[in-house]
Amino acid sequence: MTPTDSLSRASSRRAGRRSLAGTLERVLPRLVVAPSLAVALFFVYGYMLWTFILSLTGSRMLPQYNFVGLEQYARLFANERWHVAATNLVVFGGLFIAICLVLGLALAIFLDQRIRQEGALRTIYLYPMALSLIVTGVVWRWLLNPSLGIEALVQSWGFENFRFDWLVDPDMAIYTLVIAAVWQASGFVMALFLAGLRGIDDSLFKAAALDGASLPRVYWRIVLPCLRPVVFSAVMILAHIAIKSFDLVMALTGGGPGYATDLPATFMYAHTFTRGQIGLGSASAIMMLCGVLAILIPYLYSELRERKHG
Amino acid sequence: MSALEIRNVRKTFGDTEVLKEISLAIDSGEFLILVGPSGCGKSTLMNAIAGLEPVTAGEIHIGGEDVTWRTPAERDIAMVFQSYALYPSMTVRQNIAFGLEMRKVPKAERDQAVERVADLLQISQLLDRKPSQLSGGQRQRVAMGRALAREPQIYLFDEPLSNLDAKLRVEMRTEIKKLHQRLGTTIVYVTHDQIEAMTLADRIAIMRDGHILQLGTPDEVYNDPADMFVAGFMGSPAMNFLSASLEGGPGEYRVRVETEGAQAPLVLPWPVERETEALASQVGRPVTLGLRPEHFSEEDERLGDQAEGTRFEATTTVVEPTGADTLLQVRLSGVEATVRLGPKSRIKAGDRIALRVDMSRAVLFSTEDESRLA
Ligand SMILES: Nc1ncnc2c1ncn2[C@@H]1O[C@H](COP(=O)(O)OP(=O)(O)OP(=O)(O)O)[C@@H](O)[C@H]1O
Numbered sequence: 001m002t003p004t005d006s007l008s009r010a011s012s013r014r015a016g017r018r019s020l021a022g023t024l025e026r027v028l029p030r031l032v033v034a035p036s037l038a039v040a041l042f043f044v045y046g047y048m049l050w051t052f053i054l055s056l057t058g059s060r061m062l063p064q065y066n067f068v069g070l071e072q073y074a075r076l077f078a079n080e081r082w083h084v085a086a087t088n089l090v091v092f093g094g095l096f097i098a099i100c101l102v103l104g105l106a107l108a109i110f111l112d113q114r115i116r117q118e119g120a121l122r123t124i125y126l127y128p129m130a131l132s133l134i135v136t137g138v139v140w141r142w143l144l145n146p147s148l149g150i151e152a153l154v155q156s157w158g159f160e161n162f163r164f165d166w167l168v169d170p171d172m173a174i175y176t177l178v179i180a181a182v183w184q185a186s187g188f189v190m191a192l193f194l195a196g197l198r199g200i201d202d203s204l205f206k207a208a209a210l211d212g213a214s215l216p217r218v219y220w221r222i223v224l225p226c227l228r229p230v231v232f233s234a235v236m237i238l239a240h241i242a243i244k245s246f247d248l249v250m251a252l253t254g255g256g257p258g259y260a261t262d263l264p265a266t267f268m269y270a271h272t273f274t275r276g277q278i279g280l281g282s283a284s285a286i287m288m289l290c291g292v293l294a295i296l297i298p299y300l301y302s303e304l305r306e307r308k309h310g
Numbered sequence: 311m312s313a314l315e316i317r318n319v320r321k322t323f324g325d326t327e328v329l330k331e332i333s334l335a336i337d338s339g340e341f342l343i344l345v346g347p348s349g350c351g352k353s354t355l356m357n358a359i360a361g362l363e364p365v366t367a368g369e370i371h372i373g374g375e376d377v378t379w380r381t382p383a384e385r386d387i388a389m390v391f392q393s394y395a396l397y398p399s400m401t402v403r404q405n406i407a408f409g410l411e412m413r414k415v416p417k418a419e420r421d422q423a424v425e426r427v428a429d430l431l432q433i434s435q436l437l438d439r440k441p442s443q444l445s446g447g448q449r450q451r452v453a454m455g456r457a458l459a460r461e462p463q464i465y466l467f468d469e470p471l472s473n474l475d476a477k478l479r480v481e482m483r484t485e486i487k488k489l490h491q492r493l494g495t496t497i498v499y500v501t502h503d504q505i506e507a508m509t510l511a512d513r514i515a516i517m518r519d520g521h522i523l524q525l526g527t528p529d530e531v532y533n534d535p536a537d538m539f540v541a542g543f544m545g546s547p548a549m550n551f552l553s554a555s556l557e558g559g560p561g562e563y564r565v566r567v568e569t570e571g572a573q574a575p576l577v578l579p580w581p582v583e584r585e586t587e588a589l590a591s592q593v594g595r596p597v598t599l600g601l602r603p604e605h606f607s608e609e610d611e612r613l614g615d616q617a618e619g620t621r622f623e624a625t626t627t628v629v630e631p632t633g634a635d636t637l638l639q640v641r642l643s644g645v646e647a648t649v650r651l652g653p654k655s656r657i658k659a660g661d662r663i664a665l666r667v668d669m670s671r672a673v674l675f676s677t678e679d680e681s682r683l684a
């Protein structure tokens with residue numbers, strides 16, 4: 001055997017091993033993610049599909065497969081309580097997003113003025129986000145309870161006529177949800193804005209000052225336009241939180257008084273799991289999914305387009 | 311009347327004093343360049359002139375008026391930043407017009423100003439683009455356009471070219487020089503670049519640790535530096551500092567410099583016309599002789615011993631041809647000295663070479679406190 005022979009044999013053996021290793025290397029990641037992918041497909045998309053199928057049936061206490069077409073959707077839109085829930089979502093979502101954005105931006109601009117103790121303040125503002133919405137709901141239920149919380153406290157200071165009973169007022173109860181949700185999420189929005197502001201070149205402010213722009217003008221004309229992507233992301237995230245709000249409502253008002261603070265999520269829960277209206281509940285769930293998609297698709301579209309152009 | 315006058319300005323951040331009693335005055339139409347090592351307070355001084363940072367003490371006058379406590383907008387100043395600081399969400403046109411808009415200049419006039427500036431800087435075809443769609447050089451032009459649109463009394467440039475590549479930098483440098491000559495603007499300009507400083511400036515201020523060490527024409531700071539720091543800072547390659555000792559007396563001072571090997575030390579006669587009072591007290595003491603690379607020349611036989619005592623031999627350790635000339639390193643008085651020779655020089659590393667020293671522009675410093683002696 002010549003030396004070249006043995007050399008080529010060795011190299012071909014190495015190549016064989018390399019190809020085995022290569023195959024393994026290619027397949028391994030797929031093997032690793034396969035179970036979780038299967039689970040996700042089944043539990044997320046599978047159940048989505050199942051919910052959709054159920055929404056086309058006349059199911060009540062238990063799933064049945066007597067298809068009734070879009071009748072459940074017709075019932076849903078004729079349902080007074082669904083209308084309350086949908087209107088509540090618009091009011092709650094609109095106010096929640098708007099106030100969070102304004103408050104978050106104001107806090108971020110305030111913190112961006114290089115004040116002392118910034119780190120501590122930032123943590124304080126951000127802290128509510130670390131709590132679960134259940135905890136937030138319970139805390140605010142106590143605070144807003146007329147005979148225990150703020151009203152009782154102020155009255156005990158001697159302001160006997162002070163009234164703050166939104167929690168038990170069917171017309172105002174929805175705003176208590178807004179208060180609690182804003183308290184929870186505005187710190188997070190602030191953090192988003194603060195990160196955006198920190199990314200802005202200091203010399204932009206200097207240039208604007210030399211150009212004679214007042215500070216509000218600088219923010220309005222120069223800084224805010226730079227933060228447009230941040231606003232966009234914040235709205236996306238907040239809209240999500242609003243549509244999915246369930247735990248907060250359950251802990252704070254339980255949907256009451258009556259069903260004055262029902263949101264689509266609590267409506268869906270009540271009908272599907274406690275009132276034996278699985279078909280109707282599924283229809284409402286599908287409507288919520290449509291709501292989320294209506295927000296998500298334009299977002300993804302613009303993101304992807306930007307990526308392509310960027 | 312000076313366009314800008316700074317009187318005893320001091321600036322402290324907490325406990326650190328960044329500007330220490332800065333005073334300077336520049337005339338209308340003058341091009342002043344600030345140079346100095348990083349952190350010496352150049353940007354801080356610019357910000358103080360612009361009103362972006364309040365001064366701790368002192369006064370700033372612009373066009374004869376005390377503006378020390380005026381806002382940046384009230385000072386009639388424009389500034390070009392190293393990062394350009396273009397407003398990202400606005401088009402080039404809006405960027406240029408923004409300062410005028412904030413000053414409530416009517417639309418028609420603003421458009422005119424934009425046209426004028428765009429013509430001047432040849433950016434007319436870029437007016438409707440966003441800054442993110444421009445190259446570095448184009449951004450630089452727009453940043454200058456924004457400053458020019460307002461026709462302020464004073465322009466401040468804080469390292470405007472340092473983000474450009476070498477070729478573009480040279481182009482823009484020439485452009486700025488032309489612009490200055492054409493418009494007769496008053497400019498204060500910060501740079502790290504030696505050549506920028508020497509070519510653009512009417513006068514150069516060299517700063518260190520919040521002081522202005524010297525303020526003079528490029529020729530003055532180069533040939534007549536106030537101290538060893540200025541001498542070493544200006545010029546590239548830097549001035550050679552050789553330890554030496556001073557001998558003789560008035561009318562016949564000599565500077566003795568050790569050479570390598572067994573050669574006799576160099577004894578260089580100090581030019582009589584450049585003697586100063588300060589020399590007398592230094593006789594017999596160690597001094598530092600400052601020689602720029604171009605103060606050396608290759609020994610020329612025809613000179614004979616006309617310039618006796620200024621000739622020495624040395625071994626070259628490094629040869630760096632730069633194209634325009636050849637730089638050599640030779641050992642002299644215990645250090646590597648840089649020598650600049652003509653491009654035709656055929657010397658190789660390791661060669662022994664005979665050199666002559668031109669003492670007519672040499673400078674002498676005290677070794678103790680680095681001050682200038684003669
Ligand atoms: N806001 C500030 N607070 C505290 N110290 C500061 C502040 N701004 C600048 N300094 C300090 O002042 C000194 C001078 O800074 P300056 O920016 O003027 O330097 P420079 O000469 O422009 O340097 P470079 O050439 O690197 O731009 C530095 O030591 C810096 O740390």
Ligand SMILES: [Mg+2]
Pocket residue numbers: 352353354468
């Ligand atoms: Mg600087």
